Amino acid sequence: DVATTTVKPTRILAVTNQKGGVGKTTTAVNLSACLAALDQRVLMIDLDPQGNATTGCGVFKREALPTVYQILIGRSTLAQSRIRTDFGFDILPANRELAGAEVELIEMERREYRLRDALASAAGEYDFVLMDCPPALNLLTVNGLAAAQAVMIPMQCEYYALEGLTDLVATLKRVRANLNPRLEIEGLLRTMYDPRSTLTQQVSSELESHFGEKVYRSIIPRNVRLAEAPSYGKPVYAFDRNSRGAQAYLALAQEMLERSAAANATTQGTPS
Ligand code: ADP
Ligand code: MG
Helix, strand or coil, X not given: CHHHCCCCCCEEEEECCCCCCCCHHHHXXXXXXXHHHCCCCEEEEECCCCCHHHHHCCXXXXXXXXXXXXXXXXXXXXXXXXXXXXXXXXXXXXCCCHHHHHHHHHCCCCCCCHHHHHHHCCCCCCCEEEEECCCCCCHHHHHHHHHCCEEEEEEECCCCHHHHHHHHHHHHHHHHHHCCCCCEEEEEXXXXXXXXXXXXXXXHHHXXXXXXXXXXXXXXXXXHHHHHHHHHCCCHHHHCCCCXXXXXXXXXXXXHHHHHHHHHHHHHHXXX
């Protein structure tokens, strides 16, 4: 509907948590697919040299592939390196080569802002940019955090989760002070959720009392289809649309759109 279409600003999100195995990659891939299924224009950026998000989208990590590595070292542009997946969204792929970028970047100008600078050229082409960060606070993650408007934090509701969050909140504080003052927490996402565990319930309610509205209402259950889909090179929404995992990520995508619509309505209603 042309009459009601407004230009929506790009929302740039880093999917991050210094802990490994909490569902960052699963979230980046499946949320991208679900946002695309809801007609959003999405770019996913794989910032992990393991390239799991890349293969999870059916893009092979061929060495010759132009990747986010070439972009970071200034040898390629976003337009040259992005690839259209079969699932309605674009990806900037990664492979092991990206591990080398860390060392090369140290010597470079604006080394923390290489990704942000590269993304500036694509502003407006996407509704969402989702970055899958590696499980470490290295220069790749720092590039992601400097380019992002906000972070999405997937977490498992287990004993050490809250401790890990304290570290992450401290990291975000440092990033705000040194690199990116506007960086917000977009939301905390409970992943691999097992409602039968008492500990999970306890951690989950502590999370809600500390972070309130920042905790997504949508919860991602432990679901074997989510773990199986990457070996077929597909997001779960394309692999088994009716699975609980697919439905959970779809609900999350809808929740994000509702939140951003509500936020835009508030902004537009405020006299400037
Ligand atoms: P990270 O990127 O944070 O290291 P991954 O997304 O790779 O975490 O997830 C770690 C492992 O757990 C992977 O094998 C993935 O397939 C599996 N996994 C992730 N989320 C779920 C879930 N909700 N249910 C079942 N398995 C999951
Ligand atoms: Mg990962």
